[in-house]
Amino acid sequence: MAPALGLRVHLTAAFCDERLEDVLRLESGEEGALAVLALNTRGKPERPHWSALPSAPPSAEAVSDSGSDAAADTDAHPSDDADDAVGRAPMLLALHRASRLPPERPRLAAAGDLAEGLEARYGWTGGVSLIEDVPARGSSRWPLAHDPFEAILRRRSTRRFQRGQMRRAQLARILAAAYAPENIGLSEQPSLDRSHLMTFIAVLSVEGFEPGVYYLAPHGLEMRLVRPGCAPEAVQYLCLGQELGGDATAVVFHTADLADAVRAFGDRAYRYLHLDAGLLGERLDLAALSEGCGASGIGGFFDDQVTDLLGIPREQAVVYITTLGLPAGSVEE
Numbered sequence: 001m002a003p004a005l006g007l008r009v010h011l012t013a014a015f016c017d018e019r020l021e022d023v024l025r026l027e028s029g030e031e032g033a034l035a036v037l038a039l040n041t042r043g044k045p046e047r048p049h050w051s052a053l054p055s056a057p058p059s060a061e062a063v064s065d066s067g068s069d070a071a072a073d074t075d076a077h078p079s080d081d082a083d084d085a086v087g088r089a090p091m092l093l094a095l096h097r098a099s100r101l102p103p104e105r106p107r108l109a110a111a112g113d114l115a116e117g118l119e120a121r122y123g124w125t126g127g128v129s130l131i132e133d134v135p136a137r138g139s140s141r142w143p144l145a146h147d148p149f150e151a152i153l154r155r156r157s158t159r160r161f162q163r164g165q166m167r168r169a170q171l172a173r174i175l176a177a178a179y180a181p182e183n184i185g186l187s188e189q190p191s192l193d194r195s196h197l198m199t200f201i202a203v204l205s206v207e208g209f210e211p212g213v214y215y216l217a218p219h220g221l222e223m224r225l226v227r228p229g230c231a232p233e234a235v236q237y238l239c240l241g242q243e244l245g246g247d248a249t250a251v252v253f254h255t256a257d258l259a260d261a262v263r264a265f266g267d268r269a270y271r272y273l274h275l276d277a278g279l280l281g282e283r284l285d286l287a288a289l290s291e292g293c294g295a296s297g298i299g300g301f302f303d304d305q306v307t308d309l310l311g312i313p314r315e316q317a318v319v320y321i322t323t324l325g326l327p328a329g330s331v332e333e
């Protein structure tokens with residue numbers, strides 16, 4: 001919405017919690033900020049070149065404690081030491097406290113080339129690029145670019161899908177809007193700078209696309225097959241039995257290698273990942289709607305069974321799911 005109003009927007013979870021709580025007069029320990037949205041008029045490049053900072057110098061133990069085994073174990077509880085550090089707080093509060101940024105700005109974590117990492121990871125099979133299906137920038141075939149306001153005002157989460165096929169070009173445009181918004185003339189969008197978020201897509205019913213589970217390499221919108229075939233029942237089951245999962249045409253899994261993310265950003269990584277997943281989910285929602293399709297976020301899913309049922313690599317933890325499909329009643333059956 002901000003770009004449509006001629007404003008620049010910077011969305012971040014990298015702020016000193018204590019100072020912000022002081023400014024906002026929040027009762028530390030009872031209330032806290034999750035994200036900051038800085039609005040500014042267009043002009044000088046005032047966007048900071050850092051957008052994610054580590055909450056604590058990542059230690060070897062922090063990394064191994066947060067490794068994939070621990071992440072996959074939903075029964076895992078913080079160690080006694082961690083409990084001592086945060087008091088005997090409920091898990092969510094403990095996480096919020098453990099991931100605070102200190103008053104002095106921490107040193108930027110070594111970045112590595114994250115963009116390159118997203119392209120190269122899971123590159124064991126050649127992929128199908130959807131770039132060819134995406135119209136050139138400024139094309140009249142970009143429904144969302146025409147009137148983003150209208151899409152924002154009309155947007156609702158789809159409550160029920162009907163089964164049917166989505167076109168491959170629609171899927172391509174929806175993904176391009178989320179992963180390369182500037183390419184479709186959506187003006188400047190909040191960035192996912194230094195994001196560790198990865199994307200797997202369960203294709204259930206997309207014309208011209210074999211059903212299967214794919215890794216999405218975002219730069220070239222390249223879909224790399226991870227596992228051929230995908231049963232709607234399996235996806236529905238993973239979504240706690242919600243029909244939105246089984247009736248969708250494609251289901252986007254926003255995932256992260258938590259050990260990698262914690263190595264870079266300490267426990268603060270959990271906040272950045274969720275913020276980025278929310279941003280991507282919102283763009284997917286808006287793009288789906290402007291294509292005449294529907295979308296719904298799914299936060300209720302069985303974390304532990306994603307690998308066995310879909311073949312998503314074990315080190316990847318699911319952060320959020322976006323279902324895409326045909327809204328009930330939108331197509332003659």
Ligand SMILES: Cc1cc2nc3c(=O)[nH]c(=O)nc-3n(C[C@H](O)[C@H](O)[C@H](O)COP(=O)(O)O)c2cc1C
Nearest residue numbers: 155156157158159242244296297298299300301320
């Ligand atoms: C983080 C998140 C998780 C959600 N999880 C589910 C879910 O598991 N099942 C579901 O039916 N809807 C889910 N939704 C959709 C919400 O129910 C929906 O956004 C909410 O009812 C508000 O409606 P609106 O999006 O049309 O404004 C989720 C939405 C968000 C943002």
